[in-house]
Amino acid sequence: MTSPPHPPSDLPDELLAGRAQGGDRTAFETLVLRYLGPARAFCAKLLRDPVLAEDACQEGFLKAWRGLPGFRGDAKFRTWLWRILFNAAQDLRRPRLEAIGEREFEAVPDRDVAAEDAVAREIAALPARQREVLLMRAELGLDLEEIAGVLGITYEAAKASLSLARNRLKERLT
């Protein structure tokens, strides 16, 4: 394993993204490593299936790599990246089923919820939009504007969903 040395990991996202756009794979990998932890946690909580979560991360980062030329730098890199990752996770949730027959059924997440703890259950019981907004805020630390950008919804919708989700969980979990 003689991977080329990665660039210093304290460089800002946008700089690394620029270098990656120029073909610097190590710069891109630095970004991957920077976001892999939260991405895995986020996908695992969204999909509640470690295998699907890993697939979503692989697919998401791959799409990001391929989509790098389209990154204009007029948005924050992380907002851009999270949108791609989130869409990859969503793709695994939904139309995968259309593509191939029965085998895919088994890969559908949301099983064994009863065995998980109360938080998991309550999050699972949230409407999808509320769940997404809450996970982005709590797990990824995105602010409302970024969440609206990632999800392609209005700022007000993001704010309302977050409030609903928090209040519901607060009520259920205390």
Place this chain on the structure above:
Amino acid sequence: MTCGEFQERWDRGDRSPEVAAHMTSCDECRSLLAVDDRVRAWNPPVPAAGEREFLEALRAKMDARPAAPRLRGPRPAAGGPAPWLRFAAAAVILAAMGAAYLLGRATRPVEGPKTGPVAEGGKAPERPAPPVKDDEPKPPAVPPGPGPVKPEPRQKPEFRDRLVAAASGTGREAFLEQVKGGVDRARWIAAFRSPDAEERGAAVTIASVLKDAALAPQLAAAAAKGDAKAIALLGEIGSVESVVALAGLAGAPDRREAVVAALGATGLPEAGEALAAMGAWNAEAAWRKLGSNAAPALVTRLRAGGSRALPALKAAGWARASGTVPELARLLAKEETHEAAATALAAIGGREANEALAAAADPDDEAVMAAVKTQEGRGAVEARMLDVRLAAADRTRAARVVMALGDPLSVPALIRALESPDLRDLAMIALATLKAEESVPAICALLPQRRHRSVAAVALGTIGSPKALPALTAASRERSFYSEATRAIARIGAPESVPHLVAAVGDREAGDAAIEALGRIKDERAVPALIAALQGPNAARAHRALKDVTGQDMPARPADWVRWWKAKNKGAKYLFPFW
């Protein structure tokens, strides 16, 4: 600024001292943000692979695609995203530094042993450079291809028509065969998410024929778009997946009722969890349907105790979830939950629940008294009363409950309780209240016991059975017991007791009772004694009795009565025993 405004600023990333101060000091805001902490603290299973493995898998994919059709052999340098910039840069670098070095460097981590031709090139840097240069510009011309698994373009109208027709019955068998055989399955699956309501409805209808548990996510998708039938079907399917899907649908108020009903219909323990999580505590029908499977979810809530357990108590009763009985018994002992727990235990019934109720029963406790009024409840209390292993106080309390219940079916148990000295008096009173004639021999057997004979006499008198007369008469021969025994004989009021009662008319303690009894018996043998009593302390009572016995309405003057009696009994040998 309001809490809401502070929260919004916080969620916009504002970390100014003012906002931070509020968010850390305000209880309400803190408790709301605590939700985020719990979300973060939740630790679901995450992918097992390490970062390095992840990167390697990713690199392989990054390399795999553009290398695909055109290039011969491994061509890792071209394995990147292949944007124009990248190749422009690559060309410049190649020219400047020599292709071989670059190729070798980029190749090794990915390709490992398969580097044959390139490795050769690495040994002779100058040679391979020109061909590589020739090849390089080609990849950019290849646009990033489609994803690895894209469904073939779907012929929507044709399939849609067949689906809709099959749903309405036309060609359904053939369609089902195809779907089962996997032919149109993928399209059918896709139809659940169709924006076209009719197509969606048709997909759901087909699902209602097949009732396949694996369809839960599809039905959930259709339900989320508003297909009420899909919700009901999720309930019918009754798999864990459908429960989860239903739980996911619970958020919308307009669907809530249907979701609750469907959760009940699944009959699964997980549905109990979902109902509890939804706070559907008033969903009586759903809890009833879950039955004993509701227990796990309820027990968790019941453990919380206090007012938080109250809604679950109601649900436990509806579900008749016997698994909750131990928790209910615990809550029965707590004032706040006592009444609701009693109601739930009564609804659940069964040995265990009734034993818990019986143990807590007390005549002053209306809730539990109502709960033990059932046959099983009474039986449990009686069993407790007769359980010699229990403390005397507990048994006595049980006996009081039996007495308060006042059920004739308790007589056998009460008769058995007569064997216990502690319970004897109580049991006799209870039997007397029940007028239990079958207990007379057992009570008579207690007359010789000084400690119990007073109560026994009262009980026998209350029961009023002449069968007790021989024993009472015998017991009355003991002077100290004469009055008590005689009062009992008087209450029984049987004709065969007239001689005894006539003899007792003048008794200081039993005379009044004897006179009353003689008035009721209406036997003329009593007349002389009653006339004599007109001059004693019970004159008024004796006067009334005389009128009752003789049917004569005369004043209470003894002389008048004597005259009347002599006239009525001319030639009688003796008339006035006491004179």
